[in-house]
Amino acid sequence: MKEYLPYCTSTKPTNTLCKILIIDAQKGTETIKMMGKKFPLEQYSLNHLKRAKKHTCGHQLELVIGPSNLITDEEAEELKTLGDGCNDCDRIIEKEVPQFPAYTREQLKIWNSFWPISYKEPSILPIIQIKEEMKKIFEIMKSLDHDSAAIYNPKTEEICYGKKGDLPLQHPIMDAINNFPISDNQYYCNDHYLITKVEPCLMCGMALVHSRFERVYFMEKMEDGAYSYWRLHEKPLNYMYRVLRIKKNVFDENNEE
Ligand SMILES: [Zn+2]
Secondary structure, eight states: OEEEOSSOOOOSOOEEEEEEEEEEGGGHHHHHHHHHHHSOGGGGTOTTBOSEEEOTTSSEEEEEEEETTTSOHHHHHHHHTTOOOOSSSOSEEEEEEESSOBOSHHHHHHHHTTSOBOBOOOOOOOOOOOHHHHHHHHHHHHHOOTTEEEEEOTTTOOEEEEEOOSSTTOOHHHHHHHHSOOBTTBOSOTTOEEEESBOOOHHHHHHHHHTTOSEEEEOBOOTTOTTTTTOGGGSOOSOOOEEEEOOTHHHHHHHHO
């Protein structure tokens, strides 16, 4: 079983173009302070970047200002008056820097080769699968076909099913959510698991977010699936459930026991 973690663990860097100010190293502390007020990196979601690095062809420092498309020409002109270009470079240059934080040591090494960054420890706790619960989930998964989905309450063991309808958007997951009994004190499916053989599409994946599901279990990836293709679990949403993919051979292993 593999969890689709809410952060990207790929080692392929995703960079973004930023404007960089070159200044005399002696003015470093003062300028970094000023930039922290005027161009806080948090506002560009770039606070994983360190502000400064050494300029390779002189004694200057390079300070990241912000994304090239968000720093106006006027702002750049104003900063230029502070800058001290080295003999070979302009006072303001552009560079590709890592767009996202590094969540693994491996990423850290690669990201750092573009721009110095700080390491962000993933904060999510591992899922502890209770054997009995896992058995039940397998059982439900086995009972499903490609045109059905199930909502499972692990506390009460209640199950609510959904089927594929005749209309194009009547997906099994949408049907299961529609069939889910809503009581006065329970508007959402929190604490519930959605179990489906096929990976949800983006529409269903979003519906599961709105319904506040706890977990999603699926087996087969889909070509334009919500996680394997759209990477919904990595988007900065207010809420995200945990996504687990059960590999087919787990059933066999389970049967051998
Ligand atoms: Zn769907």
